Amino acid sequence: MLSSGIKMNNSYWGWIKLHRSSNSIWLNSEIEILQQISNQISLAIFYKTLIEENLEKKIQMKAETIANEIKTQMLANISHELRTPLGAIIGLNSCFNYSTLTNDQKDMINIINHISDFILSIVNKILNAAILETHQITSTNTIFDLLDLFEKVFEKFIKDIENKQVEFILNYDVENLPKYIKSNPESLKQVLYYLLLNLIKFTKANKIIVYVSIKLQRGIDNKKSNTHSQTIKKDYLLIELYNTSNGYQDNIELGLSMCKHLVTINGGEFKAKIQLEKENKFWFTWNIDLLPLNAIFNYQ
Structure with missing residues (x-):
């Protein structure tokens, strides 16, 4: 009897066995042919298994993609159904003329406005969380005007600041901060929006201060060589937001998990200090790329 093993992943999948009469012998050429046949069968089984595994993975990935798309679409539809009547309310x-209302009626109108804003914020938070979960937020770095980005975010809260009679202070280090940088502007705007939303809408703030500065971090890069390390420099923004509060806070943590997630994706660090009827503070670092002079000139 002549036998040859068929191997799969360093173990035997099966055997090929040939029989002859006891008075005959196997030639070396016959032994080699049998070994070649067993090798070819091993390769065929390996490729078949690999194709089946890849096909299964593709089917699973496709199913997950379809499920995430359906989930996102359902949330978008639900959000639309909720936001439309909320917007109408x-x-x-x-449209009410406050001068013709009693104090009790004015209080009820204010309560309705507050609850509507609160529910609208929750709906937006759910949608954004779903977007993060399905990985639709990607880190796309582009060149943008940094100060202009801050001003556009702050403009969204002008009415709230005026209505609440909040003193707003932007401490922006114009002399040291570059005008144009390269980073992810959309993610940075989302982080700023939710932090300001917490500080303005959900606390009785007397004053809101935003500090923006640039820092330089030195680190060690060991990838250049196995024996030599190289000191690298990385610029990042330090953004600090805090308010002085002497009243209630309602759902102050709205969107903070998303903020932390976006900051982490950017490679930064996010921290928060929330105190009832005291100062609330958020601060985070945001990695940026400074542009050479010729790139700034071309962009302008």
Whole structure:
């Protein structure tokens, strides 16, 4: 009897066995042919298994993609169904002539406005969380005007600041901060929006201060060589936001998990200090790329 093993992943999948009469012998050429046949069968089984595994993975990935798309679409539809009537409620409330209302009626209108804003914020938070979960937020770095980005985010809260009579201070280090940088502007705007939303809408803030500065971090890069390390320099923004509060806080943690996630994706660090009826503070680092002079000139 002549036998040859068929191997798969360093173990035997099966055997090929040939029989002859006891008075005959096997030639070396016959032994080599049998070995070649067993090797070819091993390769065929390996490729078949590999194709099946890849096909299974593709089917699983496709199913997950379809499920995430359906989930996102359902959340978008639900959000639309909720935001449309909420927008109508908010719009109708603004049409009331407060001068003709009693104090109790004015209080009820204010309560309706507050609850509508709160529910609208929750709906937006759910949608954004779903986007993060399905990995639709990607880190896309582009060149943008840093100060202009801050101003556009702050403009969204002008009415709230005026209505609440909050003193707003932007401490922006113009002399040291570059005008143009390269980073992810959309993610940075989302982080700023939710932090300001917490500080303005959900606390009784007397004053809100935002500090923006640039820092230089030195580190060690060991990838250049197995024996020599190299000191590298990395620029990042340090953004600090805090308010002085002497009143209630309602759902102050709205969107903070998303903020932390976006900051982490950027390679930064996010921290928060929340105290009832005291100062609330958020601060985070944001990695940026400074541009050479010729790139800034071309961009302008």
